[in-house]
Amino acid sequence: MELRRASSVDDVRDGELLLAGGTELVPLLRSGLVQGQSLVMVGTVVPRAVGPGKIGAGAPLAQLECDPTIPEVLREACRLAASPQLRNMGSLAGNLLQSTRCWYWRLNWPCRLHGGDECFARDGEHREHAIFANDYCASAHPSDVAAALLALDARLRTTTRELPLAELYRVPTEDDRRTTTLEPGEVILEVSFEECEQSVYLKAMERKRWAFPLVGVAAVRRGGATRVALAGVAPVPWLLEDGLDSATPLPRNAYKVDVARALVKRARATIGA
């Protein structure tokens, strides 16, 4: 395997895998879930400056969690993610692009996300899985940070375009199994968002620290409007538009609806929405 340092964000060749913090990519490579022969290190060329309303995509989570200019929802999402060691290494964009923790997917079962024709979780063990948009693939998106940014209505700048964060993600379909809209070679450079008045992130997990969200709830109040986004409840970060009554839980994850309902209520109360 080859490893080289990119000279600029445009210095990414076909077929190269982008390596920033490596906390997600390296385990995926080691378990054979991502194949590739060449890695390009982009950590030094992707912006990592943190300013009001604008964050370089290479900034490590550890930097965001303690920066007072960052809205509370994002700081807390970072604080509650992973462990201090992982947050020191893991980058903001890397966090947004992480793959599902669905155990079937991680164990390389021939599921729909791997190009197969079955979602094993739906009929199998799905207690950590999706309660929304789960009829094709029940995987849950694990990013706390993505939910926070979705609630902030953040925008992304990449090497080729600008887009709302919501458009980075797509629910996989029979014709297109991808979960993001990122094109090969496209690099996320910066995340930006408007100021907000109040915000909060609440997270339910299976132990006090270092676990992916069973349910993460990000809520942001701006003007008279409140945006609520959830982590761990759908194959993509989930903007809560119709409330939780429209959830379609599976037999063993209906509890997630109760948990989400309680946390959404608390989150709204916390930010005075």
Place this chain on the structure above:
Amino acid sequence: MARLIRTEKEVEGRYEEVWLVVEEDSLDQWPAGPREIVGRDAVRIDGRERATGQAVYTADLQKPGMLHTAVLRSPYPRARVTSIDLAPALALPGVHAAIGPGDIEQLTADCSFQGEAVAAVCADTLGQARAALRAIACEFEVLEPLLDPDEAVRRGSLLGEARERARGDYERGLAEADVVVEAEFRTQVVLHNSMETHQAVVEWIGEGVEVHISTQYIWGIRDAVAQGLGLPADKVRVVCRYMGGGFGSKNGPDEYTFIAAELARRTNRPVKCALTRREENTAAGNRNATIQRLTVGARSDGTLTALGGEFVNAVGWSGWSSGTEGPMQMLYACPNVKTVTYGAKLNLPPMKAFRAPGFVEGTFGLEALLDELAAKLDLDPLELRRRNHTDEAPEGNEYSGKNLLECYRRAEPHWERRHDVRARSTETVKRGVGMASQIWYGGGGPPSYAWIRVGSDGRATVVTAMQDIGTGTRTAMAQIAAEELGIPLEHVTVTLGDSDHGPYATLSAGSSTTPSVGPAVRAAAADAREQIEEIAEQRGLKGASVAEVVDVLEDAQILGKGARGPNPTGKQVLTFGVQVAEVAVDIETGEVWVERIAAVHDVGRVINPLGASSQIEGGIIQGIGHTLSEERLHDPATGRLLTTTLDAYKLPTIADVPEIVSELIDVPDQHLTNLGSKGLGEPPIIPTAAAIANAIRDATGADVRQLPISREEMLRALREAEARQKEKVGAPAGV
């Protein structure tokens, strides 16, 4: 004088009759209470080596020319290898040998559980070995697995006979009861997750083999390897100086040792075979799941009249059916008890002993059931337990020593906190306090031996071929020797972990190392001390320090030897205790966290209070994981495991650890050996789950019946309690 006796030997609650040559234990016990060194805090004598990385664990071992192994294991719970070709693996760079089904007994083409070993390759590097493994062409025919424990019992797929145990008249006991409570409890599969995975380095030297292995029982490995390889036992040397955890899973050599031995034989090189974390969490053993269908009958004053249970141990493909019924049989005075225990043989990875096997699971069921009874009778749970306490062992034998009532008394201040704890509840976070009792073995037994040598510098070396599983027994042995010799602790070295260095010592399982080897070490030190006293007399130095007495000896040494004496005849040696847990439950999100656990245990004389509190903390933390977050899951359709990595299998983190208060009764068991000490490795993990479950009931009124107490289980139990409450409120008043 040596004496040949026929005696019962107990390990982890399993008894067997054995012949033993025992030596009389002629020393009187020390008076109760802390001595100069014994009974006082001692930091681990090998702490610095361990913390600085100087201690060489099996996992650290690098021998010149050593080869590394990768093992091909069945990815299916039940499958037959229809074809296998090792040639492509052998053709790859760095590969030295490959073995497949039938080459050794431990490699098979008929796989009965996921992770069963099929083939193995050794190469210069681990990377080469793994690449070679991928090159092996292996076809499996996948067969239908048996996964459901109840189904296994119905079909008669059992490991051994069903175990029926009864005393009194159970049916009559139920008829005499004013109240009967029935409940079904389920516990999950949990994984040992030793920091050092199972591994061995095997090298053929001369006519024998040298085995470096992470093990709890170097002598057991020696015998098993000798038998497996057809060697005389004295041609097998087994070494384990430092150990990165075992918890019961490392009592035998397992497949990896024989794989390394065969590959070492074929290549004439030292060969290491080390399990990866995923292999470890697949095939290296587990605490099996249980189903417990329990019944208790009691009079309205709380006196138990009947206890009954059907216990199904989901053992897996092999292993043994542990004493899940033990607490129900042993803990209370109840005259009528009837249990049946099944060991379901399934196409799941075999169980192995895991820190008080059976009793952790059985105590959860029994002690949660008792609190459901207490709630029904509106009795104080601690008072209910006192009313059913017994000073006479219900199964016949007398207790060698029992201070459970004293444990209850010492638990009172912690128990009294429940009023304040409950008062700190809010609308959404309910707090409560629960307790559970502990009963377990832990007396150890003969044989175990120790030698000691004292040089003219007045320093002593204890030589015994035991192993320190990581609990700090090395330090405890040094304390015992220093105390008996009357020399400073820093002047004692302990040499252990090598079957070629020193005499036999027991396995480190069943909380048995300190109570088994400790008395032998004291006897050896006493033997040396007596010789030193004789020299002192001859030198006219009676009463002088050891260093002064021996300083003219130059190269001469004082040699002492000692043996573990017999256990008290006709007496049961057991450990007891109680834990009081304080928990908080978020009733909207189902989150449960533990805020405080107080533990009071009775294990006889305490050698090292500091080491003992570490054992208690470790047991409780492992117990919290078992209770709240750990679970090995398998896919229900195929039986394939889903949670073999540490991100999916959730051990507790430091953030999950509550305040832990540990107290020990510290009264020597006057019938037991020259020390009066019992083991403490296992007792602290036993009552934790039940104490937490009972605290949850105290906080919320909900009966949790299943481990782990996930949010799903917690919210289910809360809904059920709410429905029950509504029914009660809605029911017509009267009667």
